[in-house]
Amino acid sequence: MRSNSTPATKTTPPSPGDGLPEGLRTRYADTLANAHTLAQAEGLRFRVPVGVAQDRAIRAVLDEASASGANPSAATVAAYQRDHARLRAAGGTPLDHAGTRAHFDRLRSACRWVEADEIRRLRTLAETARKARDLDAMRGYTLAAFERAMVYRALYLAQDRPTWAQKAHAMRAAGLRQVSKSKRFAGRRALSPDRLLVALGQQPGRCARVEALAMVFALFGIRPAEATRGLAMEKTAIGLRLAVAGAKVDAVRGQPLRVLEVEPTRRGQSAIAVAFLRAYVDATGGDMDASRADVVAVRRAMRQVQPGLSPYAYRHARASDAKASQGRAGAAAWLGHSNDRTQQGYGHARSAKGAVTIKAATASRPVRQTKTLPPTLAERLAQVATRLAARTSSQSAQKASPPRRRTPRPGW
DNA sequence: GGAGGCAACTCGCCGAGCTT
DNA sequence: AAGCTCGGCGAGTTGCCTCC
Numbered sequence: 001m002r003s004n005s006t007p008a009t010k011t012t013p014p015s016p017g018d019g020l021p022e023g024l025r026t027r028y029a030d031t032l033a034n035a036h037t038l039a040q041a042e043g044l045r046f047r048v049p050v051g052v053a054q055d056r057a058i059r060a061v062l063d064e065a066s067a068s069g070a071n072p073s074a075a076t077v078a079a080y081q082r083d084h085a086r087l088r089a090a091g092g093t094p095l096d097h098a099g100t101r102a103h104f105d106r107l108r109s110a111c112r113w114v115e116a117d118e119i120r121r122l123r124t125l126a127e128t129a130r131k132a133r134d135l136d137a138m139r140g141y142t143l144a145a146f147e148r149a150m151v152y153r154a155l156y157l158a159q160d161r162p163t164w165a166q167k168a169h170a171m172r173a174a175g176l177r178q179v180s181k182s183k184r185f186a187g188r189r190a191l192s193p194d195r196l197l198v199a200l201g202q203q204p205g206r207c208a209r210v211e212a213l214a215m216v217f218a219l220f221g222i223r224p225a226e227a228t229r230g231l232a233m234e235k236t237a238i239g240l241r242l243a244v245a246g247a248k249v250d251a252v253r254g255q256p257l258r259v260l261e262v263e264p265t266r267r268g269q270s271a272i273a274v275a276f277l278r279a280y281v282d283a284t285g286g287d288m289d290a291s292r293a294d295v296v297a298v299r300r301a302m303r304q305v306q307p308g309l310s311p312y313a314y315r316h317a318r319a320s321d322a323k324a325s326q327g328r329a330g331a332a333a334w335l336g337h338s339n340d341r342t343q344q345g346y347g348h349a350r351s352a353k354g355a356v357t358i359k360a361a362t363a364s365r366p367v368r369q370t371k372t373l374p375p376t377l378a379e380r381l382a383q384v385a386t387r388l389a390a391r392t393s394s395q396s397a398q399k400a401s402p403p404r405r406r407t408p409r410p411g412w
Numbered sequence: 413g414g415a416g417g418c419a420a421c422t423c424g425c426c427g428a429g430c431t432t
Numbered sequence: 433a434a435g436c437t438c439g440g441c442g443a444g445t446t447g448c449c450t451c452c
Contacts, residue, residue, distance in 0.1 A: 076418060082442075103444060109417060165414075223447095225420060248419065248448060296439070299422080310422075312446085342448055414452090421446065431436080 018122060019144045020151060023091040028151045035150040051139055054146040058123055061149040064157050065116040072113060080110035087111060093155060095162045104164045112156050119145050119152060188320075190313045191306055192355040193218035193273035199305040210298045212280050213290050215273045216242070217298065217311040219356055220260050221318025223247045223336070224295045224311045233286040235278050239263035239359060246336040255336040261359040269355040318356065319346035325358050334361035339368040 025032065035057070042053035072080065087097055087107060094107035126141035155161055191199065196218050200211055213227060219240070222231075225247035232243040239262050246255045264274035280286070295311070302309040315335070322334035323343065332340045 072418065079442095083444095086443085098444095100445070105416070106418090106444075108415095112416095163415075223420080254448075292439090297437095300438085303423095312421075337448075339449085416451080417449085419447085419449105421444105423442105423444085425441085425443105427438105427440090429436100429438085432434085 020147045021088060021091050024093070024151050025147070028154055031154050032147055032150055035146070039146070051142045054142055055123070055126075058119060058145050058149045061153050061157065062116060062120060062123070065112070065152065077113065080113050083107055083110035084114035093162065095164070095167055098164070098167070104167070108156070115148065115152050119149050122148070188317070190309055190317045192268065193270045194268050196302070196305060197273050197276060200301055210294070210301045212277065212288065213294055214298045214302065215277050216288065218314045219262050219270060219273055219277065221315040221335075223315065226336070227288070227290040227295060228292055231288040233277065233281055233288060235281050236261060236263070239357070240274060240277055240281070244336065248336070254338055255333065255363040255365055257364040258333060258336055259362045260334060261361070263357040263359050265354060265357055316346050317353070318358070319343060321354060321356055322358050322361065324354070326361060329367045330361055332367040333363035334358065336363070337367070338365055
C-alpha cells in the first residue's frame with residue numbers, strides 16, 4: 001500500500017487496488033460526476049486534454065492536504081498504514097468504522113496521511129508513464145488519482161466533510177452511549193497503597209518483582225513510561241522524594257524533569273507503603289530502573305487485585321490529592337503537565353481521599369496559566385464582584401460616552 | 413470548545429516456555 | 433497433555449498539546 005512498496009519508475013497498469021473502492025464510488029457518485037463534468041469544462045476552456053485538467057485538480061487537493069502540517073514518525077506512519085489497509089479492506093470511511101471520537105481522530109489522521117501518499121504515488125506513476133509514452137497507463141493512473149483525490153476532498157477537506165459531531169449527534173438521537181475507558185472512575189475506587197501492598201503480598205510468585213514498582217505508582221501516580229526511564233528516590237525526614245524524567249515531553253509539552261515529595265498518612269492508607277519504599281532506598285540506594293516487562297507485570301498484578309486497577313488509576317487518584325492540596329499549578333507540576341488545563345481530564349479535588357500526603361511538586365518548567373479552566377468558588381465570587389463593580393461604574397459613565405460596538409470577527 | 417495531530421497507554425489474544 | 437506465567441503484537445483508547 002505504501003508508496004515505496006511499488007517503485008515509482010515501474011509503469012505497470014493500474015491494479016484494482018489502486019482505484020477507488022466500489023463502496024466509495026457508489027456513495028460519492030454525484031461528487032465524482034460533478035468533478036468529471038468540471039474537468040471536461042476546464043479542458044475545453046483552456047484548450048488542454050481533460051487529463052491535464054484532472055491533474056491540476058489533483059495537485060490542488062495535494063497542496064491543500066500538505067497544508068495540515070502533519071509530520072508523523074516512522075512508527076506512526078506504519079500504524080497509519082495498518083489502519084488504512086484494514087479500513088480499505090472493509091470498504092468504509094473513518095466515520096463509518098469509528099465508535100468513539102478518539103477512534104475517529106486516529107482513523108481520520110491515518111487515512112488522510114496514507115490516502116494523500118497514495119494519490120501522490122499514482123500521480124508519479126502517471127508522470128513516469130507519460131515520459132515512457134505509455135498513454136493508456138498514464139490515463140489510467142491519472143483517472144485513479146483524480147477520483148481518489150475528489151473523494152479525499154469530500155472526506156477530509158470540504159466545508160461539509162463528515163465530522164465526529166455528526167455521528168455523535170446521530171448516536172445520541174438513537175439513544176446510544178459511548179463506553180468510556182477512562183481510568184478516572186477506577187482512580188476513585190482504587191485501593192489505598194497499603195491495601196495494595198498487602199494484596200500483592202498474597203499473590204504467590206510475583207510479589208517480589210512488582211511490589212516496589214507498584215508502590216511507586218500507587219504513591220506518586222507517575223506514568224508507566226516514566227518508570228522505564230529510570231527513577232531516583234531518596235528519604236526525607238518521614239517521607240519520600242522522587243525525581244522523575246517526564247514522558248510525553250517535547251519542545252512545548254510536558255515537564256522534562258520533576259521532583260515529587262510525599263509523606264505517609266496513617267497505617268492502612270500509606271504508612272506501610274512509605275515504610276516499604278524507605279527500606280527499599282536503604283537497601284538499594286533508591287535507584288529504580290523498570291523494564292517494559294516489569295510494567296506489564298505490575299499491570300497484570302494490579303488488575304488481579306481489583307478489576308480496572310492500573311498505574312493510570314493511581315495517577316487519577318493522586319491527581320485528586322494533588323488538586324486538593326497543591327492548587328492548579330502544583331497539580332500540573334505533580335502530573336508533569338506544562339499547563340494547568342490538561343488536568344481537567346483527571347479526578348476532581350473533591351474525590352481526594354487523602355490516602356497520601358502530597359507535600360510538594362517541583363517541575364523544571366514553569367506551568368503556563370490558561371483561562372479556560374472552570375473557575376474556583378473564590379474566583380467565581382471575585383468575578384461577580386468585578387462585574388457588579390463594572391456595572392456600577394458603567395451606569396455612571398454611560399451618559400458621558402456612547403456605547404462601544406463589538407469588533408466583527410475575521411470571517412475564516 | 414471543537415477539530416486536528418501524534419505519542420503513550422490499555423486490553424485481549426496468542427504462542428513460547430516452564431512446571432506439574 | 434494440561435495448566436500456568438510471561439512477553440509480543442494488533443486494535444482501539446486516552447492523554448497532551450495547538451490552532452482557530
